[in-house]
Amino acid sequence: MPDALDSTPYDALLLLSFGGPEGPDDVVPFLENVTRGRGIPKERLKEVGQHYFLFGGVSPINAQNRALLDALRKDFADHGLDLPVYWGNRNWAPYLTDTLREMAADGRRHVLVLATSAYASYSGCRQYRENLADALGTLRDEGVDVPKVDKLRHYFNHPGFLEPMVEGVLDSLADLPEDVRDGAHLAFTTHSIPTSAADTSGPAEDHGDGGAYVAQHLDVARFVADAVRERTGVDRPWQLVYQSRSGAPHIPWLEPDICDHLEERHAAGVPAVVMVPIGFVSDHMEVLYDLDTEATAKAGELGLPVRRSATVGADPRFAGAVRELVLERAAAERGLPVTPCALGALGASHDVCPVGCCPARAPRPAAAGADSPYA
Numbered sequence: 339m340p341d342a343l344d345s346t347p348y349d350a351l352l353l354l355s356f357g358g359p360e361g362p363d364d365v366v367p368f369l370e371n372v373t374r375g376r377g378i379p380k381e382r383l384k385e386v387g388q389h390y391f392l393f394g395g396v397s398p399i400n401a402q403n404r405a406l407l408d409a410l411r412k413d414f415a416d417h418g419l420d421l422p423v424y425w426g427n428r429n430w431a432p433y434l435t436d437t438l439r440e441m442a443a444d445g446r447r448h449v450l451v452l453a454t455s456a457y458a459s460y461s462g463c464r465q466y467r468e469n470l471a472d473a474l475g476t477l478r479d480e481g482v483d484v485p486k487v488d489k490l491r492h493y494f495n496h497p498g499f500l501e502p503m504v505e506g507v508l509d510s511l512a513d514l515p516e517d518v519r520d521g522a523h524l525a526f527t528t529h530s531i532p533t534s535a536a537d538t539s540g541p542a543e544d545h546g547d548g549g550a551y552v553a554q555h556l557d558v559a560r561f562v563a564d565a566v567r568e569r570t571g572v573d574r575p576w577q578l579v580y581q582s583r584s585g586a587p588h589i590p591w592l593e594p595d596i597c598d599h600l601e602e603r604h605a606a607g608v609p610a611v612v613m614v615p616i617g618f619v620s621d622h623m624e625v626l627y628d629l630d631t632e633a634t635a636k637a638g639e640l641g642l643p644v645r646r647s648a649t650v651g652a653d654p655r656f657a658g659a660v661r662e663l664v665l666e667r668a669a670a671e672r673g674l675p676v677t678p679c680a681l682g683a684l685g686a687s688h689d690v691c692p693v694g695c696c697p698a699r700a701p702r703p704a705a706a707g708a709d710s711p712y713a
């Protein structure tokens with residue numbers, strides 16, 4: 339038996355995710371939950387509904403989260419970390435509010451949250467913090483003595499997140515026909531967001547255009563491209579591109595789109611492209627539809643060989659990274675000196691989102707940050 343690891347003051351970990359439909363009847367109510375008050379055009383919703391129906395109305399995200407829960411519980415048990423792990427979602431069962439109610443009933447008093455988004459941005463960070471504030475508010479109104487809630491820092495540059503990605507690209511390259519392998523370019527992809535949301539993402543530091551969202555993705559892309567070059571001895575051009583744009587067409591979102599990028603690379607005579615979905619923690623519908631279905635069909639029309647590299651998912655190295663992040667944060671909360679683990683050029687991100695971090699268009703209470711109304 340390994341020596342017991344100390345995660346005090348925390349007495350539980352909460353995996354906080356997006357949620358997704360688990361059958362055809364779930365699709366429309368799920369989309370209504372996602373888009374409540376968000377002004378997404380009806381046409382776009384119909385289209386996205388079709389993406390889900392194409393896969394029997396089942397999003398892959400819940401199965402991915404169940405696998406991650408198993409991986410986390412196994413890793414914690416193997417390493418002597420006695421910390422229960424719960425799961426709650428923003429948009430589908432198990433709903434966050436229900437999970438937090440259960441946690442309170444189980445006597446959990448100080449909860450650490452792992453969100454399934456590795457980067458800064460309103461959609462990937464503050465919106466989850468708003469969901470936490472909503473859930474805590476609901477429970478407080480019910481008379482529940484709510485636990486204290488903190489959120490783990492952005493983990494985009496943790497070795498346990500980066501290493502499986504590097505390996506995924508190597509596997510994809512190996513899977514390409516030999517005659518196009520060395521000439522292949524790397525297209526790192528992430529979720530497009532409005533440029534206004536990107537520019538204001540993260541704390542108000544000087545990250546330039548695109549804010550912390552673009553800076554963090556560029557840091558990951560550069561790190562992975564460098565590691566792949568070192569391990570293959572081939573220097574491959576790379577670019578950060580975007581996918582899954584929604585919203586009204588007149589509002590600027592991050593570009594170029596992956597499909598336009600593939601067209602442009604093909605026209606420039608590039609023999610193959612590996613699409614690397616660095617923006618997604620697991621195989622979400624965005625990966626299965628926008629990359630594996632739409633972009634792959636586009637490449638097929640062009641006659642351009644493409645591969646899509648694996649997401650991190652429930653990789654044991656990622657589970658280990660979560661354990662390290664938990665222990666690091668717990669030690670910091672206990673006032674011990676810690677050297678946060680991070681690769682790349684940006685360094686470890688803040689533990690606690692400062693006031694105004696990743697602002698919403700319409701300000702709402704957000705928990706687990708310096709501006710939380712729940713101490």
Ligand SMILES: CC1=C(CCC(=O)O)c2cc3nc(cc4[nH]c(cc5[nH]c(cc1n2)c(C)c5CCC(=O)O)c(CCC(=O)O)c4C)C(CCC(=O)O)=C3C
Pocket residue numbers: 356357358359369372373376378382383386397398399454455456459461462529530531532582583584585617621622623624
């Ligand atoms: C940055 C980002 C992430 C990554 C961070 C994170 O993981 O949290 C993410 C994840 C996800 N987004 C998802 C699904 C959807 N996102 C939508 C809409 C939007 N996403 C946005 C951004 C992001 N989204 C934005 C700016 C919008 C526009 C409207 C708004 O400002 O809210 C819509 C509405 C239809 C549409 O417009 O496409 C759907 C259905 C799913 C589940 C997939 C599955 O089922 O596997 C996941 C993991």
Ligand SMILES: [Fe+2]
Pocket residue numbers: 529
């Ligand atoms: Fe989304």
